[in-house]
Amino acid sequence: MGQVEQVRRFNRTVAERVGVLHDRYLGGARPYGQARLLWEIGDEGTHDVRSVRARLDLDSGYVSRLLRALERDGLVVVEPHPDDRRVRTVRLTDAGRAERVLLDDRSDALAASLLDPLDARQRDRLTSAMAEVERLLTASVVSLEVLDPDHPDAVYCLRAYATELQELFEGGFDPASSLLPDPAELRPPRGLFLVARLHGEPVGCAGLKLPTGAPAEIKRLWVSPGARGLGLARRLLSELEERAARDGSDVVRLDTNKALEAATCLYRSSGYTEVPAFNDEPYAHHWFEKRLTAGPTQHHGAA
Amino acid sequence: MGQVEQVRRFNRTVAERVGVLHDRYLGGARPYGQARLLWEIGDEGTHDVRSVRARLDLDSGYVSRLLRALERDGLVVVEPHPDDRRVRTVRLTDAGRAERVLLDDRSDALAASLLDPLDARQRDRLTSAMAEVERLLTASVVSLEVLDPDHPDAVYCLRAYATELQELFEGGFDPASSLLPDPAELRPPRGLFLVARLHGEPVGCAGLKLPTGAPAEIKRLWVSPGARGLGLARRLLSELEERAARDGSDVVRLDTNKALEAATCLYRSSGYTEVPAFNDEPYAHHWFEKRLTAGPTQHHGAA
DNA sequence: CATACTCTCTGACCTTAGTCAGGTAATTGC
DNA sequence: GCAATTACCTGACTAAGGTCAGAGAGTATG
Numbered sequence: 001m002g003q004v005e006q007v008r009r010f011n012r013t014v015a016e017r018v019g020v021l022h023d024r025y026l027g028g029a030r031p032y033g034q035a036r037l038l039w040e041i042g043d044e045g046t047h048d049v050r051s052v053r054a055r056l057d058l059d060s061g062y063v064s065r066l067l068r069a070l071e072r073d074g075l076v077v078v079e080p081h082p083d084d085r086r087v088r089t090v091r092l093t094d095a096g097r098a099e100r101v102l103l104d105d106r107s108d109a110l111a112a113s114l115l116d117p118l119d120a121r122q123r124d125r126l127t128s129a130m131a132e133v134e135r136l137l138t139a140s141v142v143s144l145e146v147l148d149p150d151h152p153d154a155v156y157c158l159r160a161y162a163t164e165l166q167e168l169f170e171g172g173f174d175p176a177s178s179l180l181p182d183p184a185e186l187r188p189p190r191g192l193f194l195v196a197r198l199h200g201e202p203v204g205c206a207g208l209k210l211p212t213g214a215p216a217e218i219k220r221l222w223v224s225p226g227a228r229g230l231g232l233a234r235r236l237l238s239e240l241e242e243r244a245a246r247d248g249s250d251v252v253r254l255d256t257n258k259a260l261e262a263a264t265c266l267y268r269s270s271g272y273t274e275v276p277a278f279n280d281e282p283y284a285h286h287w288f289e290k291r292l293t294a295g296p297t298q299h300h301g302a303a
Numbered sequence: 304m305g306q307v308e309q310v311r312r313f314n315r316t317v318a319e320r321v322g323v324l325h326d327r328y329l330g331g332a333r334p335y336g337q338a339r340l341l342w343e344i345g346d347e348g349t350h351d352v353r354s355v356r357a358r359l360d361l362d363s364g365y366v367s368r369l370l371r372a373l374e375r376d377g378l379v380v381v382e383p384h385p386d387d388r389r390v391r392t393v394r395l396t397d398a399g400r401a402e403r404v405l406l407d408d409r410s411d412a413l414a415a416s417l418l419d420p421l422d423a424r425q426r427d428r429l430t431s432a433m434a435e436v437e438r439l440l441t442a443s444v445v446s447l448e449v450l451d452p453d454h455p456d457a458v459y460c461l462r463a464y465a466t467e468l469q470e471l472f473e474g475g476f477d478p479a480s481s482l483l484p485d486p487a488e489l490r491p492p493r494g495l496f497l498v499a500r501l502h503g504e505p506v507g508c509a510g511l512k513l514p515t516g517a518p519a520e521i522k523r524l525w526v527s528p529g530a531r532g533l534g535l536a537r538r539l540l541s542e543l544e545e546r547a548a549r550d551g552s553d554v555v556r557l558d559t560n561k562a563l564e565a566a567t568c569l570y571r572s573s574g575y576t577e578v579p580a581f582n583d584e585p586y587a588h589h590w591f592e593k594r595l596t597a598g599p600t601q602h603h604g605a606a
Numbered sequence: 607c608a609t610a611c612t613c614t615c616t617g618a619c620c621t622t623a624g625t626c627a628g629g630t631a632a633t634t635g636c
Numbered sequence: 637g638c639a640a641t642t643a644c645c646t647g648a649c650t651a652a653g654g655t656c657a658g659a660g661a662g663t664a665t666g
Contacts, residue, residue, distance in 0.1 A: 003414075003418060003426055003427075003430045004411050004414040004415060004418070005414075006430045006433055006434055007413075007414035007417055007418060007429075007430065007433060008410055008411070008413075008414045009433075009434075009437055010433035010434070010436065010437050011321055011325070011410075011413065011414065013437045013440055013441060014317060014321070014436065014437065014440065015321060015322075015325065017440050017441075017444060018314055018317070018318060018440075019318075022314070022318065031621080031622060031623085032622080032623085033622075033623065033624090048643095049643080049644075050642095050643065050644090058624090059624065059625060059626085060643075060644065060645080061624090061625075061626080061627095061644085061645070061646075061647095062623075062624060062625080063644090064644065064645050064646080065624095065645090065646090068645090080632095084632075084633070084642090084643085085631080085632055085633085085643095086631070086632045086633065086642060086643045086644070087632095087642090087643060087644085088643075088644065107311055107314075108307055108311070110310075110311075110314065111306075111307040111308075111310035111311050111314065112307060114310055114440065114443055115306060115307070115310060115443070116443070117442070117443040117444075117445070117538075118439060118442065118443055118534075119534065119537070119538070119541075122439055122442065122534055123306060124306075125435060125439060126310075126435070126436065126439040126440070126443075127306045127309045127310065129432045129433075129435035129436045129439070130309055130310060130312075130313035130432075130436055131309055131312075131313070132428060132429070132432035133313065133317065133429065133432045133433055133436055134312060134313050134316045134317065136421060136425055136428060136429040136432070137316060137317060137320050137321075137417065137429070138316060138320075139420070139421065139425065140417055140418070140419070140420040140421055140429075141320060141420075142420070231421070231422065231425055234422065235420075235422070238422075334651080334652060334653085335652080335653085336652075336653060336654090352613085352614075353612095353613070353614090361654085362654065362655060362656085363613075363614065363615080364614085364615070364616075364617095364654085364655075364656075364657095365653075365654055365655080366614090367614060367615050367616080368615090368616090368654095371615090383662095387612090387613085387662080387663070388613095388661080388662055388663085389612055389613045389614070389661070389662045389663065390612090390613060390614085390662095391613080391614065391615095
């Protein structure tokens with residue numbers, strides 16, 4: 001069976017099975033829109049209606065109507081914000097919290113109903129396969145985007161990168177004394193900066209220097225701890241290689257610190273070979289390079 | 304993470320990801336209800352509206368309306384049944400077939416969009432994990448039911464069982480000369496007959512004889528070729544063991560033919576040990592028995 | 607032949623999930 | 637202080653999905 005065919009079968013089976021049960025278990029209690037809102041408000045503290053709306057990406061009028069319905073049923077309290085009385089805040093009442101627990105229980109019941117007919121071994125296999133699917137679907141929802149290194153998300157990544165190295169390297173890490181004093185080197189036409197986003201949040205980055213008359217160079221490859229294991233670093237790496245090749249480079253190189261074992265391992269398994277130091281980066285212990293194939297750039301189209 | 308928690312995460316992630324894309328890719332073309340109907344009608348031959356409706360489990364008025372919409376767009380032709388002019392039949396026009404191909408393509412595009420951001424290795428892992436999830440969710444939707452051996456579904460299974468053995472055994476198989484001339488032996492109180500159903504279709508069966516003063520005996524264990532690999536035989540077996548134990552038996556036994564290797568393997572791995580022949584079943588080469596634990600019956604409740 | 611039953615269709619109705627265009631009150635910027 | 641902006645609300649509207657109660661045509665049965 002082809003991969004596309006397998007994915008289609010999966011979509012059909014899972015959509016039907018989970019969908020039907022979803023309706024049966026969760027649908028009874030409360031319309032989906034209200035349930036979603038109730039869930040998003042959460043059981044602690046008050047929230048701006050504005051931000052809840054942004055998170056769910058719903059129309060303001062629609063949310064207003066949903067809130068009226070929840071308010072009518074005594075599940076939430078909507079009050080003006082003390083500082084800015086245009087803004088409204090919303091919090092759950094006790095009844096609201098109870099309702100949310102109920103949704104929770106139904107969600108558990110749904111999960112249990114999937115597991116129940118299986119024996120212990122099958123259940124183990126089901127849950128680990130589910131974890132795998134979930135992980136890979138999450139990975140496939142990550143988008144890569146070229147951003148200016150001054151963009152807030154880029155700055156966020158670079159800062160996180162520095163903070164992490166600070167803790168990881170013996171003797172700490174000071175970006176200013178590293179060989180990339182000027183982020184402008186990662187701005188076209190001298191280079192570029194790639195940011196990976198998951199659900200809008202930046203979760204990784206990688207920079208590419210494209211010096212004239214010298215091989216392209218990869219800098220600042222970072223993946224947020226929460227997004228590791230998704231193959232994101234490898235994806236950033238190969239995206240940069242592709243762009244370097246498109247720019248005319250036939251070699252790409254990089255340096256790394258011995259503390260970054262996972263990175264070193266990634267470079268080796270991605271076809272990089274260790275070479276003598278090609279710069280005097282104070283934080284580097286290993287230098288790598290990779291010859292880019294001149295052939296047509298590999299593209300991951302559908303099979 | 305607990306298993307229930309993992310299943311919930313899966314439901315959330317997959318429902319969102321697949322759901323959103325589903326809407327984006329498939330939603331554009333045609334309302335979901337119409338698309339479903341179009342799909343169910345299929346691209347060949349004519350179908351009773353009645354049976355299509357039964358398969359989708361929809362209201363008669365609703366289907367009628369959907370058909371009017373499809374008819375208006377020139378996708379289907381609805382005609383009275385030649386034999387019974389109350390019944391209407393429906394078939395796709397060329398335009399209908401084209402529309403169906405379009406839905407197909409969109410479904411492919413959806414699948415491709417999930418695979419596209421992944422590299423080859425990740426794609427392999429995703430599709431095999433999806434196959435596993437699909438398989439196990441299918442398994443979990445199979446229901447077991449005690450039926451009278453004369454019930455049409457039971458008869459269907461017994462006939463399929465006989466046909467299969469006929470082809471498999473050297474020298475064929477004649478149920479009349481096998482040691483179960485009378486299906487009444489599988490009817491309470493002398494025994495029982497279990498049928499497994501998937502989406503209403505019978506896909507497996509197993510009979511239990513409960514002779515007074517002798518160990519319980521399992522007969523006619525069969526799983527349809529299309530439903531193999533779901534752990535169904537094991538489930539039927541352990542369900543019968545449980546019922547035998549509940550009936551007071553502390554030993555259950557069975558015989559089998561050497562051609563049924565998978566079955567023999569199942570029995571061994573389920574705790575059966577080979578014993579000398581305890582009957583003179585002409586088709587048997589191996590005889591097994593299993594001592595049932597006196598303890599509380601294992602139940603697969605949610606973790 | 608009358609009656610009951612079957613299958614389909616229609617009209618009336620409902621809920622959910624949204625969208626869109628103002629309108630109002632509060633706040634910010636000048 | 638006044639205009640623009642922001643956050644929210646309301647009313648009007650749409651489309652989809654679906655339910656229910658007959659009506660009508662056709663068929664089976666006594």
